[in-house]
Ligand code: B12
Ligand code: SF4
């Protein structure tokens with residue numbers, strides 16, 4: 595068993611490598627999490643994220659010891675990122691702009707975190723002697739919240755994210771599994787109390803019960819992970835979110851004070867640089883994004899997590915945000931998008947045009963839709979165009 599002095603040295607090394615928090619647990623998740631995961635998957639809340647429901651991966655999540663032979667301890671770390679530099683009301687009212695979730699304002703954290711974890715693991719080889727170890731960030735079948743909670747790093751809030759008393763939830767998680775036996779830290783207590791602010795604010799009511807997020811409804815899933823045509827009833831609830839969503843975190847009382855603490859920490863340490871927000875992702879202009887071609891998209895988001903949606907996914911989200919803006923000046927931007935090379939963009943542009951139609955522009959929109967319908971070969975885009983034409987017909991009597 596590793597003694598307390600060495601344990602403190604591990605934590606000091608973690609801080610030196612750019613992690614704000616570091617705690618240790620045994621490789622076990624408790625029954626509450628096992629049952630929570632099973633219920634979630636049985637209810638199909640993983641949506642199209644099939645890897646979340648695969649039996650082998652389910653077993654691995656429930657039994658962390660299956661991830662590394664003879665694993666004895668899990669070192670969980672947190673890497674902070676800058677909280678949104680705007681209030682929720684301000685973001686909602688910025689209808690000409692899109693909102694990108696704060697973790698995605700800088701470089702892709704997966705790359706940054708992995709490098710730092712590997713550097714920390716190399717230090718552990720020296721500190722603890724040679725042991726088997728594996729590093730994990732996000733994509734592995736690991737129940738990161740459950741391990742974070744049992745290590746005392748933070749508790750799982752009702753929005754399902756891990757919260758620390760001082761840093762709130764503005765951080766990302768990573769782990770080192772090791773065969774070294776390190777004394778576990780004390781588990782965290784839950785401090786949500788009677789609060790329900792996150793459940794109340796969620797635009798799509800995706801937090802279907804405390805601690806349970808139905809991904810099928812979550813804007814983060816819809817805008818980042820889902821690559822298809824977004825269900826109609828959800829589009830109008832998505833506001834101007836174009837990549838991820840922070841609403842449930844922005845209202846959390848534990849994040850009000852945390853924003854200042856995180857920013858102060860980052861001022862003190864230059865190691866936060868790679869995740870530092872880039873100006874262009876701060877409430878970007880929707881019209882400029884809709885004009886991006888493949889090269890422009892690649893260049894702008896080369897190092898950013900936003901590349902995950904590909905151009906088609908991001909522009910689909912931009913069309914929805916425009917449709918929700920109530921700003922009919924966007925009609926001029928959306929009309930050319932009806933002939934975009936991506937069916938996903940063409941279809942959502944048609945929907946957005948319907949939403950922005952008014953007495954002055956409906957004839958022009960109807961004519962453009964009719965014209966596009968002649969050439970449209972994609973079955974989903976066709977359906978969107980037909981639906982919008984019918985909508986305009988019923989609303990304005992358009993021929
Ligand atoms: C799949 C996934 C998603 C999905 C599904 C979200 C979800 N809640 O499951 C989608 C795409 C929607 C998503 C969105 C986001 N994600 Co995500 N996501 C993950 C991922 C890969 C797996 C999560 C998982 O296992 N889900 C399965 C379900 C069953 O787990 P669960 O929701 O935690 O449910 C548990 C509770 O219900 C618990 N439980 C049951 N009963 C009870 C009772 C009590 C009292 C308690 C406390 C718990 C409890 O049991 C369940 C199992 O543990 C993790 C990384 C990882 N490997 O863990 C990142 C992760 C959770 N995501 C992260 C982030 C940042 C986000 C977003 C904030 C991104 C954004 N800004 O848009 C949003 C937040 C949305 C939200 N409110 O959850 C971070 C969270 C960091 C933090 N501070 O907590 C993680 C840890 C990635 C990382 N490595 O940092 N995500
Ligand atoms: S991320 Fe947004 S949509 Fe998802 S649960 Fe939180 S508030 Fe709801």
Ligand code: SF4
Pocket residue numbers: 751752753754785786787789790791792793842845846847848
């Ligand atoms: S908003 Fe309230 S209920 Fe939701 S996670 Fe924060 S403290 Fe818990």
